[in-house]
Amino acid sequence: MQMEKYQICLPVSDPSSPSGSPSSLNMANPSIYFHGDNENGVRPESRTQHSDAKHSDPQTSRVSSNSEIRVKPGMRGGDNNEFRKHKYAFQTRSQVDILDDGYRWRKYGQKTVKNSKFPRSYYRCTNNGCNVKKQVQRNSKDEEIVVTTYEGMHTHPIEKCTDNIEDILRQMQTYTPFEIMPGHFL
């Protein structure tokens, strides 16, 4: 993964809100920000056919003890405000998907998103006890634009300094990022 200078742009445009109008960006209504692209009905689905075959594979043997362990507060948009903390989104112009922001991230998932050419990647901070997550997705209209969404706040200091972080922070002061309140979450 090579280092690069990042150019941070205006916070996400191009809402494709399922029910909203794709009007211009509205800072007071962040819920319409960022939802992939609304272009046409281009349905990627190349890699995962999203087969809902919930069983049909011998791999289902993994089901094991899911039933009870998987208690998760407010998956998405839930009212579990304690769990959903702050959420910030911003765009960067870069060839690489992952910003080197000084923290260490572990990828825990990737999904193809409807109406978007590019998959969305899910990362979690590797620091013990730090529950910050981020999503990274490339804009299908402008492939150089990477939309990064941070969720939560780090409970630990930054792990390493990079050249990028200076630029990122400096420019983030210029372009105020979103703060998405729990209730507005998609």
Added chain:
DNA sequence: CGACTTTGACCCGCGC
């Protein structure tokens, strides 16, 4: 060998 990525399956909320 540990840390990380990949990827199919699973879970859940929402709209119809």
Added chain:
DNA sequence: GCGCGGGTCAAAGTCG
């Protein structure tokens, strides 16, 4: 109730 879409899990694979 059902299907879709998004988010997460976790086994297996990869890499240093």
